[in-house]
């Protein structure tokens with residue numbers, strides 16, 4: 001009787017370190033449950049490799065529930081695999097068929113160098129955030145929410161931008177390895193709220209300059225980032241960031 005379980009061939013990118021030449025290595029897996037998550041399927045692969053005395057495949061993961069942005073696998077040519085609006089950890093094996101061959105590669109971008117196998121260094125994103133993705137306020141008791149009325153439309157739009165989990169799929173899928181969807185989301189979540197106004201123009205200049213220094217490419221409006229983003233971050237954020245970036249040139253030094 002069929003169990004509905006699957007036999008699969010994986011072609012997984014193996015690379016010893018940042019300077020080694022990597023290659024795709026074939027692995028056969030059998031009896032994989034369609035209810036496993038993609039990362040659980042990798043756990044099965046790694047347990048088998050450890051049992052054989054081989055090195056497990058290194059890959060990033062943390063929350064395994066679509067929140068942290070750590071899981072970063074390029075699956076059959078798509079970041080986070082074939083489903084829209086989900087991260088790799090939320091992808092299940094029922095999205096594949098018995099007998100499938102699945103190619104798994106790391107994010108590929110100059111600003112995201114491979115550390116080992118499927119794990120890449122995404123600290124470039126941290127440095128962009130450190131350049132301006134914050135507000136400077138004195139700490140103390142939380143204000144009464146009614147002190148800062150925010151129109152619902154603005155609050156919703158800022159919240160949608162804040163949904164970015166910093167996974168880097170937008171960079172990985174972009175032919176220019178542009179980080180503009182990520183950076184614009186981080187700018188937009190603050191630029192639409194009163195708390196973000198005092199540093200608004202300094203922030204956009206500083207974060208864009210860090211983004212360029214990290215070696216991310218430019219946006220040429222292909223829209224692959226928006227199509228592949230697991231959190232549905234809109235291209236409108238890039239338009240907002242560009243408007244603020246140009247406006248910053250006309251704001252007096254004191255204001256910036």
Ligand code: SF4
Pocket residue numbers: 163164165166167168169170171181182185225228229230231232233
């Ligand atoms: S914009 Fe989307 S794809 Fe890019 S880092 Fe944020 S959540 Fe990931």
Ligand code: FES
Pocket residue numbers: 060061062063064065066067068069070071087088089090
């Ligand atoms: S492991 Fe946290 S989003 Fe996938």
